[in-house]
Amino acid sequence: MMYPIVYQFKSTMDDYREMTFFSTFSFRKGQNIAILLTWITGTTAFLLDLAKVIKMTATIHLCALMVAVTMPVLFVSYLTNVRRFKINGADYRKKTHTVLLGKDDIQYKESGNIHTGADKWDDIAYAFETDHLFLLYRTSNNAVLLPKRSTTEKQIEETRICLQEKLGVRFKIRCRTKPRKKAQTE
CATH class of the missing domain: 2.30.29.30 (Pleckstrin-homology domain (PH domain)/Phosphotyrosine-binding domain (PTB))
Incomplete structure (x- = not known):
C-alpha cells in the first residue's frame, strides 16, 4: 500500500448531517433500533398509565416519562446542531x-x-x-x-x-x- x-x-451539509446523526443515534450497532424500541415502550407505558389503563409505581412512572422525553430531546439536539452548522459553518x-x-x-x-x-x-x-x-x-x-x-x-x-x-x-x-x-x- x-x-x-x-x-x-x-x-457539505450532508456530510455534517450524516456524521451528527451517526454520532447521536448509531454509534453502536443496532443502537438506533434499541433506542426506538425503548422509546416506543416507555412512551406507551407512560400514556397507558396517564389514561389509567395500567397502574405504575411513581418510580416506574418517572422512568417511563424520562424515556418518553429523551428521544425527542435527542432528535431536537441533532436538528439544532445541524442548523447551527448551517448558519455558523459557512466559512468552514x-x-x-x-x-x-x-x-x-x-x-x-x-x-x-x-x-x-x-x-x-x-x-x-x-x-x-x-x-x-x-x-x-x-x-x-x-x-x-x-x-x-x-x-x-x-x-x-x-x-x-x-x-x-x-x-x-x-x-x-x-x-x-x-x-x-x-x-x-x-
Missing part, C-alpha cells in the same frame, strides 16, 4: 480540507490556515465506515470525517485496509462493502 492516502474535500464549508493517512500518523490541513494538525494512530479511539463517510473519532465528541464522494473505489478499499491494519478492532464497517477480489485477499 502506498502512503499517504490523501483526502482533499470541502465539507468553503475551506478545502486535506487529510493524509500516513504510515505513522494522520495529518490535517485546512486552506487558509498555516498550521497543520497531526494525530498518531494510537490517538484515534475508534473509526467507522458508513455508506458515505469514514469517521475517525479522537473522542466520542470529536470526529474527523472523510467523505467517500471525493475519491475512487480503489482509494476507499485502500482506506479500509489502512484502518483495519492501524486500528484493528477499533475500526467497524457499518455499511455494505463490495467483496474483495480473490487476488487481493491472498
Whole structure:
C-alpha cells in the first residue's frame, strides 16, 4: 500500500448531517433500533398509565416519562446542531480540507490556515465506515470525517485496509462493502 492516502474535500451539509446523526443515534450497532424500541415502550407505558389503563409505581412512572422525553430531546439536539452548522459553518464549508493517512500518523490541513494538525494512530479511539463517510473519532465528541464522494473505489478499499491494519478492532464497517477480489485477499 502506498502512503499517504490523501483526502482533499470541502465539507457539505450532508456530510455534517450524516456524521451528527451517526454520532447521536448509531454509534453502536443496532443502537438506533434499541433506542426506538425503548422509546416506543416507555412512551406507551407512560400514556397507558396517564389514561389509567395500567397502574405504575411513581418510580416506574418517572422512568417511563424520562424515556418518553429523551428521544425527542435527542432528535431536537441533532436538528439544532445541524442548523447551527448551517448558519455558523459557512466559512468552514468553503475551506478545502486535506487529510493524509500516513504510515505513522494522520495529518490535517485546512486552506487558509498555516498550521497543520497531526494525530498518531494510537490517538484515534475508534473509526467507522458508513455508506458515505469514514469517521475517525479522537473522542466520542470529536470526529474527523472523510467523505467517500471525493475519491475512487480503489482509494476507499485502500482506506479500509489502512484502518483495519492501524486500528484493528477499533475500526467497524457499518455499511455494505463490495467483496474483495480473490487476488487481493491472498
